[in-house]
Amino acid sequence: MPGLGDGEVVHYGELGCWVVADPDAVRAALCERRLSSASLARCLDLYMSEAARARNGSLEEILTRWLVQLDGTDHAELRKQIGPALSPARVRALEPEVERIVDDALDQLEAAEERDAVALVSDVVPARVMGRLLTLPEVDVAMLYRWTRAISAFLDGVYRQDAAEEARRALGEMCDRLAAAGADRERPGGIWDHLGDEKYRLATASMMLFGGLETTASLLGSVLHHVVTVPGAAASVRAEGDSAAHAITEQVLRTHPPLSHVARVADSDLEIQGERVPAGGLVLLSLNGRDVIGEPHAPALGSRYTHAFGHGAHYCLGAALARTEAVVLLRRFCTRFPHAASEEARLARHENSTYLRLAGLRLVLGAAG
Template identity: 30%
Template sequence: MDDARSGHAALREAGPVHRVTTPLGGEAYVITRYEEARAVLQDQRLSKHPKNAPGFLRDSGLVTEAAGPVGVNMLSSDPPDHTRLRRVVGKAFTPRRVQALRPRVQQITDDLLDALPTGKEIDLIDRFAFQLPITVICEMLGVPVEDRDRFRAWTRAMTLVVSTPDERRRREEGMAALQAYLSDLIERRRGGVDREVPHEDQPDLLSALIVAADERGELDEDELLGTLMLLLIAGHETTVNLIGNGTLALLRNRDQLDALIADPGLLPSAVEELLRYDGPVENATFRFTVEDVEIGGVTIPGGNLVLVSLAGADHDPLRFDHPGELDLARRDNPHLAFGHGMHFCLGAPLARLEGVVAFASLLGRFPGIRLACPEEQLRLRYQSPLVIIRGLEALPVVLGR
């Protein structure tokens, strides 16, 4: 993790915008400084629609003319489609609705922690960090929780760093398997939806999406499937890495861990700082120039891929004092871990809730938690060949009271 951070620092010092060759062979422009990153994230001259993607992304199979890496959804669309698609699911993720989930999130957390042994090595990613958010998002969506291990295998395949024909085949198979599963689930659920119940009062998000598609015409069939895929994947993958990366950051900064255990009132600011310090999303999702755009004194020609380095921006010393230090009491912390502008993460309130409950419960119950292997044995799992999401393969710990 330190190697990546030093790489971001070198790019920032050299300038705010860099043309690079991607692992897929094509070129991209990477934004590395906070001010320029924040501006790009809200710049509507840049498109999210895959029809505007450079050819090498289509050649790689990551996007098609109509669909992004996880189908047709709000993340790969521009206004007015983006506005329409976001509105369909937005009410489920308002701060008020998310706070109403707190008792259930707490119960799931407690049940998971009850099952963990003390004094012996466990993988915190497998036993806790993955289980909590996948259970929550499955229940919100109305997707069978018992299939969570299948979702994990498929989404891991879909987000492989594709560098060989075999990896591309595995990615395509994962995508096809998840699409087939969800398409079948949609059809099975259609017949049981009470269409007299308004969209916003349906018992789960899948029912609400079906009503929005069938009764209100707000989604077509591809958008219904793509939105469900996006919510399922984004609803758990990022929080897995928030909990995993955050726990490791605390274990590597014992003074901050001890301060948090001594003062649980730090939890809200602690979660924000963990998101800034080593957040789960390294680069923002794809953006494309449809005309020449000047950013940070550099003209980026139309038809190019632009990657915003959220990790680089959130360690910019021009914006954050001592950005390389973990400071759980940091007050001035407008990090970009959830993005910015109209594509700001819809699930941010849920991720924050899950983070606060997870860390409060884990550390409250097991303040003696410690790493169970040398740090150099830990391995990062990069998701997407252009490093969108980054987290740990495993986090071996021993829990102590």
């Protein structure tokens, strides 16, 4: 495969796509109106047979209505409806609940015989936060991740029929549960009133649940790994509080973003860094400064920008909530377990080239603070 140097755009002819990794080029491309966000349909055109698409039509129908797949008026109107549900004021109001959820997870971590911070903390916290936000009456953490990880496996390999069928089943179960939560909501004016009309409501709710779990769990695992392996990191959080926790969160978002890349489709012929991309061309924009096809799990080069939440019109509406969860977790964890360390010499990640997350993080907690 061709190499990817600074400022270079590489065409992978066998895959029918272009890869952009230079941070400045990525930043510009994220605001380029000729690059459409409706990438899933194009990926299915390229990589899935018509028969397979017909068998899994309900999967495509929901996912192509996710806000991240929309552009123009559809995107702007739906974003305007959803925005108040995740506004800074709403996130601030939710912070005491996040603190309670984090404290409960840390209780479970301390009481466990095998202290895997991924299974007991970084997976649990976003699941319970999103359960609270979407008014799910019960939160079965394992079930939620079974759904979201089936969907992430499909999005990572849309050409795989087994992944498509499993994702279709998972998304169906997820939407059934979300529909019941929306119908049974007790308080008018809650988040369900912000999720658009019936055409988009379940699509938006499923997108929020998926993003709120998959990407936030990855972020929380990575910030915990940082403070138990980088000398002085935990001490800085204890001494400086939220300012240090915010700085660590931003560093992790730059160097180990939960999402390795986003896809765009050229609406018309255009040029990126001197490389011609024809109309219909699939463009993968790296969020960590690396070639997302060659070695997606290699250490990230990082970026002068935090691209983890996107940029421009599609900047992630859940960014404030994800950052809040990370900062609260760092503050509570570093205060409570000042001597925590990792048992593992090597960082292991799940085998998914698009959604990057820790496979586990076993800790020795030491004396409590």
